[in-house]
Amino acid sequence: MLAHNAIHSSPAAISRVGRVARDNKPGHMPPAFAQPHQVLFCSPNKEIYAQGERATALYQVEFGAVRIYRLLSDGRRQISAFHVAGEVFGFEADGHHRFFAEAVCNSAVRVYRLPIDADLSRDILPSALLALVRAQEHLLVIGRQNAAERVAAFLLDLAERQGDLPQIELAMSRTDIGDYLGLTIETVSRVFSKFRENGHIRLQGARTVMLLKPEALRAMCA
């Protein structure tokens, strides 16, 4: 079952791109943190941390996108979240990572080594709670919505996070989308095609989506 999407190319260790200048880009990061200890530049599929590793830092996406996922022993994968610019990830309950984190595309990630001081830890609670609410809402999508509803919810969520522009750039492959929505790539692809035929979206290549009727999509996810 689903063995075809078991292949992931991320044996590479974390490459520290060392302390770099980060005094630029003032204040377009939502929870404007203090100086990160370092900034990590990642090419696609670069591993940021792995399941089982000790959790030594929190991370904030500067640009690009990151996937958080888990694997079953037979290779089935569930992506629990995508994180884009400004979002914080890497929270763990007991000092070691229960998930993998990888760059989806060329990305930069700010690294805040633990322990985080008291001021900062007040700032991160909202980020943790946001992640919790997102995960719980995603449970509803995966647990109770059909394929079309899941894809509609996904597209609307992305559009909202990209500033509600009608045109969306998908950083992730169909495999990623399937593993996020609990579907196969074939089903994802068929839903995209159906949406195109219905006039709900326009596709310019596989990764550029224009939402022609966002209301129609919104109506689907009730």
Place this chain on the structure above:
Amino acid sequence: MLAHNAIHSSPAAISRVGRVARDNKPGHMPPAFAQPHQVLFCSPNKEIYAQGERATALYQVEFGAVRIYRLLSDGRRQISAFHVAGEVFGFEADGHHRFFAEAVCNSAVRVYRLPIDADLSRDILPSALLALVRAQEHLLVIGRQNAAERVAAFLLDLAERQGDLPQIELAMSRTDIGDYLGLTIETVSRVFSKFRENGHIRLQGARTVMLLKPEALRAMCA
């Protein structure tokens, strides 16, 4: 789809059972909080808070069980978590509840009104992170595991939370289990029957489960 489990009888308002004696039961609550502002006694299906309400408190289960859930407009329900004795719930990202919380069975819930003072808020971060990890792990179960694997994971999780005794008391109905696992009651029932036929479990009535071969169940969820 799934309209048969849309009926929920909880129009009742929250009944405050006022300040009661709570100096008893010392220190068997994992995150030993200070005095709660009140303790709420709940009969089955009593609403603790509703989606849309302002979040005014955090809650800790004293005994019994609580379900956290969301509804789609057509009545489909997804239970994102069950909470049992000692667990804290009610975290929200922006001051209002995105979910419903109801007692599953006769229960008592400690109420800590917001804002929580600084000392306490340090204590609650671990609870929030635990809830986040649980939700993300549940995503894997719902997104990528089949019916038998989901039920196996559910039974093992319950057993672990009840102290790893071989005998489990289910506080919740098949409908609740189905809505937690993203399955119908019929499928849940069939999996229970299959596990009984395989000798993995013994059922004494519908709500008492003995795990005869926990290793076999464990092997299923990889």
Place this chain on the structure above:
DNA sequence: CGTAATGTTGACAAGGGTCAAGCTTAGTGG
């Protein structure tokens, strides 16, 4: 321009949903 990775589409199969009937259990009242 050629090759590999990614995406699309079709035919078919299967897991789980739907509908319906019957069974168990707990609760109630005679």
Place this chain on the structure above:
DNA sequence: CCACTAAGCTTGACCCTTGTCAACATTACG
């Protein structure tokens, strides 16, 4: 104490959505 009832649970028959397998198209890249 037992019969009656209603709610919850189980089981069967059938069917639909989505997964599987395969072929082909498209895109990205060297």
